[in-house]
Amino acid sequence: MSTASSPRVLGRLVDWLPTHPDRRVRVFAWLSFVAEVLIIGTGGAVRLTGSGLGCPTWPRCTPDSLVNTPEMGIHGIIEFGNRTLTGLVGLLALAVVVLMWRMRKDRRGMFVLALIVLGGIVAQAVVGGITVLTGLNPFIVGFHYIASVVLVTVCAAFLVLMYLPAGARERVVPAWFAGLVHATTGVLALTVVFGVLTTGAGPHSGDAAAVQRNGFDAEVLEHVHAWPGYALFALTLVIVALAWRLRLPVRRWATALLAVELVQIAVGLYQARNGLPELAVGVHMVLAALAAATMTVVVLRLKAPVATGSADRRDAVAAAQR
Numbered sequence: 420m421s422t423a424s425s426p427r428v429l430g431r432l433v434d435w436l437p438t439h440p441d442r443r444v445r446v447f448a449w450l451s452f453v454a455e456v457l458i459i460g461t462g463g464a465v466r467l468t469g470s471g472l473g474c475p476t477w478p479r480c481t482p483d484s485l486v487n488t489p490e491m492g493i494h495g496i497i498e499f500g501n502r503t504l505t506g507l508v509g510l511l512a513l514a515v516v517v518l519m520w521r522m523r524k525d526r527r528g529m530f531v532l533a534l535i536v537l538g539g540i541v542a543q544a545v546v547g548g549i550t551v552l553t554g555l556n557p558f559i560v561g562f563h564y565i566a567s568v569v570l571v572t573v574c575a576a577f578l579v580l581m582y583l584p585a586g587a588r589e590r591v592v593p594a595w596f597a598g599l600v601h602a603t604t605g606v607l608a609l610t611v612v613f614g615v616l617t618t619g620a621g622p623h624s625g626d627a628a629a630v631q632r633n634g635f636d637a638e639v640l641e642h643v644h645a646w647p648g649y650a651l652f653a654l655t656l657v658i659v660a661l662a663w664r665l666r667l668p669v670r671r672w673a674t675a676l677l678a679v680e681l682v683q684i685a686v687g688l689y690q691a692r693n694g695l696p697e698l699a700v701g702v703h704m705v706l707a708a709l710a711a712a713t714m715t716v717v718v719l720r721l722k723a724p725v726a727t728g729s730a731d732r733r734d735a736v737a738a739a740q741r
Contacts (some may be wrong), residue, residue: 420457436521440581451511452574461501465706467697471555473498478546482657532577539570557619568708575712579719588722603654613644676713
């Protein structure tokens with residue numbers, strides 16, 4: 420390709436990019452969200468199957484090989500598979516950034532969220548390497564998980580804004596109700612943090628030959644983790660009751676949050692009473708990320724695009740309800 424033709428090709432590519440969140444943006448945004456949730460599941464599989472050091476070096480899988488070797492067995496396959504998925508997640512995030520390029524001014528908030536996801540994935544790859552190089556330090560492993568949950572919530576925020584028109588937004592619920600939702604969000608964050616500490620004190624270190632725990636009493640932490648969990652459930656129950664009583668536009672998503680929490684509580688009780696089976700722990704990890712994503716939707720649905728006419732306002736409120 421000649422030097423003169425390069426600008427024309429680049430220009431055609433830019434012209435091809437969307438000027439509003441069309442089907443291309445929606446498809447890749449949803450794929451990015453699903454991939455972020457999926458990588459939490461595969462990361463959990465790495466830890467729960469004892470494959471944390473399946474690839475004992477980073478960024479190469481072994482000192483002599485970029486990929487896993489047959490001698491490394493199933494642990495090498497699981498760990499390298501998780502690393503490979505990180506690449507796919509990164510490519511999807513990059514695609515979203517590229518697709519948002521022509522909207523970077525009109526949809527600045529969405530563009531910034533897309534950049535955060537892409538930058539976060541790069542940072543997560545580095546943190547993953549530090550995790551391996553430190554022999555699966557439980558605090559770094561825990562931070563790795565929390566960062567993944569944050570990226571899931573950022574993807575969820577992008578999805579919400581994607582379906583709303585551009586422009587300023589205004590609160591469509593009472594101020595006290597918004598405050599209650601924000602306080603509940605803080606309790607959710609506290610629940611996740613204590614859950615990470617509880618897992619870091621438990622039996623699933625990620626590698627049987629390199630067991631590192633955070634030094635806390637796992638049995639005590641199980642109870643401490645449950646306290647904000649039950650408080651979260653109680654607060655969510657209040658939010659749902661009030662939202663339906665007052666016919667607030669967030670009522671359906673608040674109900675969805677309550678449903679996720681009910682399943683999460685059931686899985687948590689099951690794993691605590693059955694010796695922390697690996698599959699249940701993995702499901703619990705993924706559900707925590709989905710709960711955080713759903714809470715993000717509830718928070719963002721507290722506001723709707725500013726509309727001047729009564730009909731426009733009804734349409735804006737209807738959009739907030741979806």
